[in-house]
Amino acid sequence: MSPSASPSAAPPALWNRPHLLGLQGLSAAELTVILDRAADFKRLHAAGQTKLDHLKGVTVGNLFFEPSTRTKTSFSLAAKRLSADTVDFTASGSSLSKGETFIDTARNIEAMGVTQMVVRHSTSGAPYHLTKHLKAGVINAGDGTHEHPTQGLLDIFTIREHRGQIAGLTVALVGDILHSRVARSNIWGLTTLGAKVIVCGPATLIPPEIERLGVEISHSLDAIVPRTDVINLLRIQAERQRSAFFPSIYEYAHFFGMNGNRVQRARKDVLILAPGPINRGVELTPDVADGDHSVILDQVTNGLFIRMACLSLLHEARSVSGQH
Ligand code: CP
Numbered sequence: 001m002s003p004s005a006s007p008s009a010a011p012p013a014l015w016n017r018p019h020l021l022g023l024q025g026l027s028a029a030e031l032t033v034i035l036d037r038a039a040d041f042k043r044l045h046a047a048g049q050t051k052l053d054h055l056k057g058v059t060v061g062n063l064f065f066e067p068s069t070r071t072k073t074s075f076s077l078a079a080k081r082l083s084a085d086t087v088d089f090t091a092s093g094s095s096l097s098k099g100e101t102f103i104d105t106a107r108n109i110e111a112m113g114v115t116q117m118v119v120r121h122s123t124s125g126a127p128y129h130l131t132k133h134l135k136a137g138v139i140n141a142g143d144g145t146h147e148h149p150t151q152g153l154l155d156i157f158t159i160r161e162h163r164g165q166i167a168g169l170t171v172a173l174v175g176d177i178l179h180s181r182v183a184r185s186n187i188w189g190l191t192t193l194g195a196k197v198i199v200c201g202p203a204t205l206i207p208p209e210i211e212r213l214g215v216e217i218s219h220s221l222d223a224i225v226p227r228t229d230v231i232n233l234l235r236i237q238a239e240r241q242r243s244a245f246f247p248s249i250y251e252y253a254h255f256f257g258m259n260g261n262r263v264q265r266a267r268k269d270v271l272i273l274a275p276g277p278i279n280r281g282v283e284l285t286p287d288v289a290d291g292d293h294s295v296i297l298d299q300v301t302n303g304l305f306i307r308m309a310c311l312s313l314l315h316e317a318r319s320v321s322g323q324h
Contacts, residue, residue: 015313018323019138021128022147023188031189035157037309038302045081045305054312055084061114063106064141065091065121070276070300071141071150075118078307087114102126103133110136115318116311119143124181135323137314145179150310151275152185154303156193158295159230161302162271167194172224173215174200174256175234175283178207178245182275183234187213198224201256204245221256225266232273233258233283249282258284263293271295 014029023031044052060079064072072088079086089109096105106117116137119127124144131138142148160166171190177183177199190197191214199206200218211217218224225231236252246252258272272284272293280286289296 016317016321018314018318018321019127019131020149020310020314021131021138021140023149023152023185023192024147026188026192028192028194031153031156031193034153034306034309034313035160037313038153038157038305039161041305041308042302051081051083052308053083054308055079055082055116055315058082058116058315059085059087059112059114060116060118060311061087061089061109061136062118062141063089063109063120065096065102065119065126066142068120068141070303071120071148074300074303075139075141075150075307075311078304078311079116081304082308082312084116084311087112103130106130106134110134116315137318137323139310139314142181144181145184146181147185147188148181148275149185149189150303150306151182152189153310154299154306155182155186155232155273155275156189157302157306158273158299159271161298162295163229166190169229170196170198170227171230171232172198172200172218172221172228173232173234174221174258176205176236176245177201177210177234178205180234182232186232187215191215198228200224202246202252221258221262222265225262225270228270229267230271230273231258231266232275233278234275235277235279235283253282257282258288260285260287260291263288263291266293273299276300 015033062072062075076086076088114136118139118141119130120141121143124146126143127138127140140147140149173183173186187197197215198218199215200221203219206217270293272288274296278289
């Protein structure tokens with residue numbers, strides 16, 4: 001279906017979910033519906049169609065209980081590009097400080113007519129919990145160490161855009177796998193679409209039994225660099241680490257940071273991704289972050305179209321099932 005179709009048009013038969021809580025359990029066909037819809041939006045935007053009416057009359061709430069630059073801004077912009085009204089909520093300065101609960105906060109915002117909630121929270125499962133208390137559709141914008149599905153989708157979209165397909169590629173996720181919701185969403189999405197995934201980091205930052213998700217484990221970035229098509233450098237999640245997982249930032253960067261020497265040993269067309277925010281000089285050096293192989297800002301651009309796709313598909317699925 002073209003994204004320029006009317007808001008009341010039926011969604012593709014392969015998408016009928018009212019919420020997007022994670023990429024775990026989504027089929028290759030469902031993932032492809034979202035990626036294709038985002039590609040359609042990107043083409044329309046390039047053709048000058050920057051304002052569409054898919055969410056006319058809809059109010060989207062962006063509820064961020066943790067800091068965000070990219071996700072919050074792009075969800076807000078995505079909703080506006082689809083003609084929705086938006087409500088942006090941040091925990092700081094809210095009545096949470098007076099003792100109001102998470103659920104009461106969300107229910108009060110829903111009572112103002114919000115029918116789609118985008119939620120980021122430090123607790124894994126918080127968006128799922130909301131679906132039990134609200135009528136609104138819920139999109140997970142990152143929950144604890146669980147998932148960050150739209151980040152996984154925009155990473156996959158960016159790889160597909162540069163490589164044409166996901167199946168058959170080898171993708172390395174490097175760094176703090178233990179605390180990374182981005183890693184989990186990438187693993188579910190990439191393996192479902194046929195990529196080989198390698199997780200690479202110090203043993204202390206690789207979760208036990210992660211190979212059960214169908215990934216290979218490596219503790220040597222130097223060993224895997226020559227055989228990867230894509231290297232996604234995950235941030236050290238200092239805010240979630242309750243003890244020292246490596247001796248020093250210097251040693252982490254020495255063994256697991258992407259630098260010019262490692263890029264020279266990589267495939268000529270290697271793609272360098274990072275979900276951001278990046279710590280220059282830790283996960284990657286500035287010359288790599290800003291270099292020819294980096295698609296980091298492409299990821300940010302594509303995040304807008306992925307979020308437009310998710311908002312519109314969920315709205316259409318809910319319209320068809322009468323869940324406005
Ligand atoms: N990648 C990402 O989620 O960035 P923000 O924390 O800025 O939203």
